[in-house]
Amino acid sequence: MKQKTKIIAITGAESTGKSTLAKALATHYNVPFVPEFARSYVEQLHRSYTYDDVILIAKKQIEQYNEMVLQQPPLIILDTWLLITKIWLDVVYDKVPSWIEQAIKEIHIDTFLVCDIDLPWVPDSVRENGGIDREKLQQTYIQELKNYDFPYHIIKGNYEERKKAVIKVISSLD
Template identity: 90%
Template sequence: MKQRTKIIAITGAESTGKSTLARALATHYNVPFVPEFARSYVEQLHRSYTYDDVIVIAKKQIEQYNEMLSQEPPLIILDTWLLITKIWLDVVYGKVPAWIDQAIKETRIDTFLVCDTDLPWVPDPVRENGGADREKLQQTYIRELKNYHFPFYTIKGNYEERKKAAIKVISSLD
């Protein structure tokens, strides 16, 4: 009998090593991963993003998830996910379409890995939430994970320590 695909979503505030961890886990398990879509989308805009842009990002995240799931790999690693986009909409625009909340409730994620803020924030042209905002958002992500009753583990330390901790969590899901 075919095993069910395990789905791991990586979340956390800006500059916490989410993309680095996603790539490392994909390499370790020799599986493809769903890269962060928002960053590449916003970088190519050459203007300030809008509410409609964030909606496009949300729809693409759902599309990428479904496309990856249809391939039936043993493991899916999501570098960020719709939960971050929901919070982004709420924090920046004060409104979130009901379909996003429903999609979050209906999407199967086996566990979330929350990258801790113990790595330094590194500014770049896309990042906008360092300092106290970063910590506030981190707590918002954790609160939302609890509100949706998603299992999650906080991943701390340097990049190698994070990778080892994440592998330990994923191995425990068998």
């Protein structure tokens, strides 16, 4: 009998090690992961992103999720997820389409890993929210997880400590 795929979504404010953690877990478990689409998409734009760009990003996140689920790996690791995109739409544009809210409610995630802001914020060409904005967004992500009643774990420490903590979390999902 085939074991059910476990789905882990990594979330948290900017510059908290989400991508590094996703790659490390994919290597550790020898599974593919869904990379952060928003970053690569926005980096290739030669203009400021728009509301329509963020909508496209949301649709792509759902598409990538569905493609990965069809492959039926034992574990799916999502480097960021639709929840961040929803908050991005709300904060920047003050409007979120109802289909995104519905997708967040309906698409199955076994647990969320919230990378804490205990790592220093490192600016780059895409990041916009350091300092107090980073702290506020982090609290918003956690509050949204609570609002949806999603299971989550706050992951702290250096990169190796985070990886070890997450391996324990994933083991507990069995």
